[in-house]
Amino acid sequence: MAKSKLLRMDNIGIVVESLDETISFFEELGLELEGRATIEGEWAGRITGLGNQHVEVAVMVTPDGHSRLEISRFLRPAVISDHRTAPVNAFGYLRAMFTVDDIDELLIRLRRHGAELVGEVVQYENSYRLCYIRGPEGLLIGLAEQLDNK
Structure with missing residues (x-):
């Protein structure tokens, strides 16, 4: 029997309190809203192990x-745990990293959506400028600006 192989990664999931605020933030970052739906019922809970669940879901896609x-x-069911303010060295899934074309300009726009710089924008050799920000609801987002294309 042939060994099954990985085909792709479909998405990363995050749980939030405000879907609208989070969608707005990621639209400003450059993602597009691909779709939005309400998912409920026991069938969905059989996948997640949460039983009869009711969830609003939005899928956003990169350019x-x-x-x-x-x-x-x-x-x-109600959310039972909150990891949004975990530091960078905490266990588990922590952040999403996005490559952007101009960190400085983007930071100005994202600050209007409540984003806060975690440390500072740092240059790694002559390759990248990098930073972490806290977005809506404290979500940790990494930004990378590639320098060798400039």
Whole structure:
């Protein structure tokens, strides 16, 4: 029997309190809203192990069409844990990293959506300028500006 192989990564999921605020932030970052739906019922809960769940979901896609964020707002069952303010060295899934063409200009726009710089913008050799920001609801987002294309 042939060994199954990985084909692609479809998305990264995040759970938020405000779907609208989070969508607005990621639209400003450059993602497009691909779709929005309400998912409920026992069938969905059989996948997640949460039973009869009710969730609002939005899927956002990067400009190249290859990467997606699935943003969820749980109406039922209630959220039981909060990792949004975990530091960079915490266990578990922590952040999403995006490549951008101009960190400085983007930071100005994202600050209007409540983004805060975690440390500072740092240049790594002659390759990248990098930073972490806290976006809506404290979500940790990495930004990378490639320098060798300039």
